[in-house]
Amino acid sequence: MSGSNAVHDRLEVGDTDDVPSRARNFEAGKRLAETVRTTLGPKGLDKMLITDDGKVAITNDGASILERMKLSHPVATLVLEVAEGQDTTVGDGTTSAVLLAGELLGEAEALLEKGVPPAKITEGYHLAVSQAVESLPELTVPVDLADDERLREIARTVVTGKWDESGTDFLADRAVEAVRAIERDDCVAFERLTRKTIPGGSFYDSAVIEGLVIDMGESPTDVVSPDATLPNRYRDATVALVDEELSIDTARGVGSVDLETVEELEALREYERDAYEAYADTIAGVGADVVFCQQSIDDPVRYLLAERGILPIERTQRDELHRLARATGGKPVPVESLTRATTGTAATVERRSVGPTDVTVVSGLEELEQVSVVFRGGTQHVADETKRMLDTCFYALKLAIEDEAVVPGGGAAEVALAREIRSMAAGRSGSEQLAVEAFADALETIPRTLAESSGFGPTDALLALRNAHHDGDHTAGLDLETGSVVDAAEAGVLEPLYVKRQVIASAGEAASMIVRIDDNVPMAPRGEESGHDHDHDHGPDGLIRSTEGYPWAVGHSMGH
Structure with a gap:
């Protein structure tokens, strides 16, 4: 999937040999930043992504846009790696990181034209990043993260603008519900969280389900029992996990078996019957109520297991088999190694329908509890967008809980840091001072862009923010509904400190690396x-x- 052809063309390595390599490098980084600039913030606009074969996806997620673009310029690829690192590390702040990197390149270009050496520019950027990272903890807002309402405020900051007020509240509630379910001792264990997208219905049908949800259509897991009388729910179930197929072994390269007598045919049938009986007896012998098999199960084994009241489920994906092991305490093994010690226990194993999709829900022991979030939507794209947004919420809540540190949003943190960086620059005497001040100016592109994307004058908004911070209001941020300056902390506009720190460090790293390149x-x-x-x-x-x-x-x- 790609962006528009125009964007693609602008980001290709040009054939203009008369343009210096450094200038082309800067231009590629700046244009990439411009591509995602208008998506920043709760009022950010969407991009329509169009593949070569005409498929369309609509999103305003910076990471999704960038990873689908066709990029051929090496510097654009380097900036893309910043976005990927930001998304992988903290799950949020991708657009801010790329936007800041592009702004830093623009500032560096202006400094080079003034005769500031690249080494002094990178030195100044390094000093500014260090000052920002040092000052960030001083901006943290004390919050009681045991208060679910505070967590909902953090989640709303991520979601606001993507849906209406009721949709925002609904998704924030689901995000907090899911994170609380997998939180233990102020640690959020994502390995106990499974996420599934199931199109059909409304995104309001998205739900947090206690247990591991296995999508029968996606796995492609299949309930293979031919006996319709098997129950849909098993309580206190013993679960066997088999990581091989339950079928008759055949010699490789042998396509058929030649039988010359009735006795040979009967002997073959008896061999197969004994092998299938051995499978069923082994599984029944360990007391299993349900067996999950990573590969296929032959029809005779299905019947034999059903006769013994055992629910067989085949073709379970390997990662789901490992999640089942975590959820139940069982161990995936070949059938000949199956014992009571390798089985697990589930409070319930239930077959149910979610919209048009059949699923199996496995609830394990309390200490091994697994939680699943089912994302719904009228189309696959809506379901995927719901999943993407909630994933970002999960990351933000995890960072807030584990770091116990949040900073005011709405551009408040950037303006406060720019003020600190300028104060530090005043104590420098070399030409790196200009680069430090340029870094402060670049930071303020975040509140400027937030104001602009919300329909307000960026210059007036930034001036109002600067005045508020000059008067000592370090939590002053923009209300993007009214354009006025408010106390962002009191308004509940909060962001994890770690996201801000990573944005600044990643953007500074990328810009400095590109500035040092003088030729391709x-x-x-x-x-x-x-x-x-x-x-x-x-x-x-x-x-x-x-x-x-x-x-x-x-x-x-x-x-x-």
Whole structure:
């Protein structure tokens, strides 16, 4: 899936040899940032993503947009890696990170035109990042994270603007419900959370279900019992987990068996009957009520298990088999290794329908509790968007609970940090001072963009924020409904500190790395490089690993 052809064309490596490489690099990074700029914030606009074969997806999630774009310029790819790292690490702040990186490149370009050396620019950016990271904890807002309403406020900050007020409240409630269910001792264990998207119905049908939900259509798990009289619910069920198929072994390459007499046919049938009986007897012998098999189950085994009152479920995906092991305390083993010690226990195993989809819900022991969130929507795209938004909520709530640190949103943190960074810059005397001040200016692109995307004048909004912070109101942020300055903490506009810290660090790292590049050098394909006799310590793909220079200067050594 890709963005528009126009965006693709702008981000390709051009054939304009008269344009310096550094200028083209900066332009690629800035244009990528411009692509996602209008999606920032609760009032951000959507992008229509169109594939080459005409398929369409609509989203305003920066990570989703960027990962689907066709990018051929190497610097655009580097900035994309910032987005991927931000999304993987903290699950939020992707658009902010790319936008800030693009703004930093624009500031660096202006500094270079003034004659500031690249080394001084990266030094100034490094100083500014260090100051921001040091100052962030001072901006944290004390919150009682045992209060579910506070958590709902954090979730609403993520969701607001994507749905109406009732939809926002509904998703915030589901996010808090799910996170509370997997929280233990102020630690949120995502490994106990399973997420399923099932189209059909309304997104208001999305639900948190205690237990592991196995989608029969997606797995592709199939309830294979031919006996319709088997119950739909088993209580205090013993669960067997088999990680092989329950079928007759055949020699590889043998397509048929030639039988010349009736006795040979009867002997073959008896062999198969004995093998199937052995499978069923082994499973019944361990006291199993339900058996989950990772591969297929032959029809005769299905009948034999059903006769013994055992529910067989085949073709369970390997990751689901491992989740079942966590949920029930069982162990996936070959059938010949199945014993009572390898079985697990489930409070209930229930077959039910969720919209048009059949699922099996397994509820395990309390100490091994598994929780599932089923995301619904009228179409697969709506269900996927609901899942994406709730995933972002889960990350935000996890970080808030485990770090016990949140900062005011609405641009409050960025303006406060810009003020601190400018104060630090005043004490510098070298040309790096200009880069430190430029970093502060770039930070304020976040509140400017929030105001602009909400339909308010960015200059007036930023000036009002600066005045409020100058008067000592360090939690002053923008009310994006009215355009006025409010106390963001009191308004419940809160964001995890770790997300802000990662945004600033990632954007500073990417911009500094790009600033240090003065030329793009084509490389020979692997295997065609000429030999050399110097003793650099090379990492993967021949990149020099260095312990010198700045931490973001991957492959850069001050000695080369």
